[in-house]
Amino acid sequence: MNAALSPHAAPAVACSNCKLRDLCMPAGLATDQIAQMDQLVTRRMRLKRGDALFRDGDAFKAIYAVRSGFIKTSVANAGGREQVTGFQMAGEILGLDGIVTEHHHGDAVALEDSEVCAIHYDRLETMTREIPAMQHHMHKVMSREIVREHGMMLLLGSMRAEERLAAFLLNLVKRLQARGFSGSELVLRMTRDEIGSYLGLKLETVSRLFSKLAVDGILEVRQRHIRIADSRRLQAIEQEAVAL
Amino acid sequence: MNAALSPHAAPAVACSNCKLRDLCMPAGLATDQIAQMDQLVTRRMRLKRGDALFRDGDAFKAIYAVRSGFIKTSVANAGGREQVTGFQMAGEILGLDGIVTEHHHGDAVALEDSEVCAIHYDRLETMTREIPAMQHHMHKVMSREIVREHGMMLLLGSMRAEERLAAFLLNLVKRLQARGFSGSELVLRMTRDEIGSYLGLKLETVSRLFSKLAVDGILEVRQRHIRIADSRRLQAIEQEAVAL
DNA sequence: CGACCGTTTGATAGTGCTCAATTCAAGTGG
DNA sequence: CCACTTGAATTGAGCACTATCAAACGGTCG
Numbered sequence: 001m002n003a004a005l006s007p008h009a010a011p012a013v014a015c016s017n018c019k020l021r022d023l024c025m026p027a028g029l030a031t032d033q034i035a036q037m038d039q040l041v042t043r044r045m046r047l048k049r050g051d052a053l054f055r056d057g058d059a060f061k062a063i064y065a066v067r068s069g070f071i072k073t074s075v076a077n078a079g080g081r082e083q084v085t086g087f088q089m090a091g092e093i094l095g096l097d098g099i100v101t102e103h104h105h106g107d108a109v110a111l112e113d114s115e116v117c118a119i120h121y122d123r124l125e126t127m128t129r130e131i132p133a134m135q136h137h138m139h140k141v142m143s144r145e146i147v148r149e150h151g152m153m154l155l156l157g158s159m160r161a162e163e164r165l166a167a168f169l170l171n172l173v174k175r176l177q178a179r180g181f182s183g184s185e186l187v188l189r190m191t192r193d194e195i196g197s198y199l200g201l202k203l204e205t206v207s208r209l210f211s212k213l214a215v216d217g218i219l220e221v222r223q224r225h226i227r228i229a230d231s232r233r234l235q236a237i238e239q240e241a242v243a244l
Numbered sequence: 245m246n247a248a249l250s251p252h253a254a255p256a257v258a259c260s261n262c263k264l265r266d267l268c269m270p271a272g273l274a275t276d277q278i279a280q281m282d283q284l285v286t287r288r289m290r291l292k293r294g295d296a297l298f299r300d301g302d303a304f305k306a307i308y309a310v311r312s313g314f315i316k317t318s319v320a321n322a323g324g325r326e327q328v329t330g331f332q333m334a335g336e337i338l339g340l341d342g343i344v345t346e347h348h349h350g351d352a353v354a355l356e357d358s359e360v361c362a363i364h365y366d367r368l369e370t371m372t373r374e375i376p377a378m379q380h381h382m383h384k385v386m387s388r389e390i391v392r393e394h395g396m397m398l399l400l401g402s403m404r405a406e407e408r409l410a411a412f413l414l415n416l417v418k419r420l421q422a423r424g425f426s427g428s429e430l431v432l433r434m435t436r437d438e439i440g441s442y443l444g445l446k447l448e449t450v451s452r453l454f455s456k457l458a459v460d461g462i463l464e465v466r467q468r469h470i471r472i473a474d475s476r477r478l479q480a481i482e483q484e485a486v487a488l
Numbered sequence: 489c490g491a492c493c494g495t496t497t498g499a500t501a502g503t504g505c506t507c508a509a510t511t512c513a514a515g516t517g518g
Numbered sequence: 519c520c521a522c523t524t525g526a527a528t529t530g531a532g533c534a535c536t537a538t539c540a541a542a543c544g545g546t547c548g
Contacts, residue, residue, distance in 0.1 A: 099384055144344045145390055150319045150393070153396055197402075
């Protein structure tokens, strides 16, 4: 079922008074430009855990900005083997994969109850023509995604399991910290299987690594509650790739 | 040394009479718009094998369209571990990674003598505002790159060595065929090491796989000259991921 | 409280890596 | 023109890392 087609539609809410605006929109717009932006967000959707924002093959109409919650994006090959391509949190953009063919090339599913702003793509194109800062911002968002994926290719192509998990956790806390959360504690919103899929590992390997890092005194692991007890050593593990 | 700063500058040549235009530019432009496009390509550069188009950290000024030859893009972590992120051939675009930070996030090096058109980015932004088709094309190019990289993540995260090599070869011949070359014969422009880096494998593994596929009668391998003797079985190997 | 899904842990196997030697191709200079 | 050098590719042997299969445990939510 596609939640985008049967949304728990929230009352249309404006970017103009959104605290996350600086995360997903360009900074320093004039007030009349911000007013224009409010027309971009055609609707805000509430997703329940497990709801799909879009599915592979769905017609592309909008890109999405996460307002709250946690979204997982993935692609699958014809045989059903799945690869998680990203985990998006507040202020992050998803759905850019749909522009090329006007159809989405993968799924986006909420990992917890979430709120998402749908940014109607055609209107966005029009507006980027009128507001150069908006256009440049759009390019930057896409470029950032390309750079991020280059980093994932490096991780998947050259790092060992333990290095991958360290990099994953450090990346997560960094993003959470940028949003005002703790830099050492986090609650994972995804299963070991989903982490494994993202990192190119099996869930058992992920589980074993959590246990090992706990024994080593680097992490405290209580289910999905993780505390980074020794950030320096976790970074050292991530950077072992470097030492060689 | 950065060839972009000391190019074997070719006489400025126009897109208007370029046969590859449909590959890197939007189709169906009016003649006056095509005339505008000619001002985009600030210069055409000749690269000798081994020359860098840009290096990690270089200031970003332009994106590049390959006119002839073969380019390799890569990223490296602080320790020097390298990941090849792509191989670009005629009509393909590179350099989009530089938009976010105004600096490139990796290297681009010619694998053979090549010609490249530099598309000045600031001018491109201006022009995309004036020509909606151009703007949409730019978004599509970036979106296509994002989709391609999702596919690479799937490959690196979930496919076995033999499946990866099969996918790589089939992708190469498909692109070559689209440019009028044979659909069964190709000359690799890169070393086993570079293929390995791209596919997340060691060069010995790549070499062994070539030998195995040759013994199996699927390929004929003479150094970098490859003939696909049994395309159907090669596809079957790529799709083994599917069968499970 | 019981069922179920996710997680942990163990034993074993397999894939691809490491280290090392050899072969091959293409220059380069005497 | 041939010996020599150099970088790339091939091949072998042994091993490390991660996957696989299997069983038990634990938390959560009807």
